[in-house]
Amino acid sequence: MATPPSTQPQDPQQLPPPPLKVDLEGQTKQALEQEIEAVDFSKRAQWLCAAMLGANDGLLLTASLMMGVGAVHKDVKTMAITGVAGLIAGACSMAIGELVSVYSQYDIEVAQMKREDKNGSLGIEEMDARKEKLPNPWKVVGVSALAFAVGALVPLLAAMFIKGYKVRLAVVIVAVSMALVGFSGLSTVLGKHQW
DSSP states (O other): OOOOOOOSOOOTTTSOOOOOOSOTTOOOHHHHHHHHSOOOHHHHHHHHHHHHHHHHHHHHHHHHHHHHHHHHSOSHHHHHHHHHHHHHHHHHHHHHHHHHHHHHHHHHHHHHHHHHHHHTOSOHHHHHHHHHTSOOHHHHHHHHHHHHHHHHHHHHHHHHTOOSHHHHHHHHHHHHHHHHHHHHHHHHHHTTOOO
């Protein structure tokens, strides 16, 4: 005679855990496998920060300069010349500022590594790994100047082909506002921001 199955619960240690049917974080197996690949975002942060600051500064500084000078001389040519002068001066200024800033950071980090190396607290592998993470001042300079120029081109191109002064101002304001939103979105995408 067969014994009926027991209705008493079995020992919980003997039972396997129930399978998860709900993916709590909304991730698939493929997404989890992709996360395993380690990405060092600190290298990207240096040039991305310089690019976003440069683009936003170029955008706002050039637009402000063009509108300020345009209030006195309302012709397109004067606004365009002012915008080009602002682009050149601003790109050079941003590049020099970034060079001083990032090179100072570079010098400080190298000096700290040398102190730690003399004390013997750094191994060769750790020293090489830290050298790889040092900021590249020249890369940041180029990115900053280029981004400033790109940002400055937005109000320049928006204003160049419009004859009426009030319409030109309105177009510059709309173009600059849209570009600010676009640069923010681009920063989010390049920074791989996860919402």
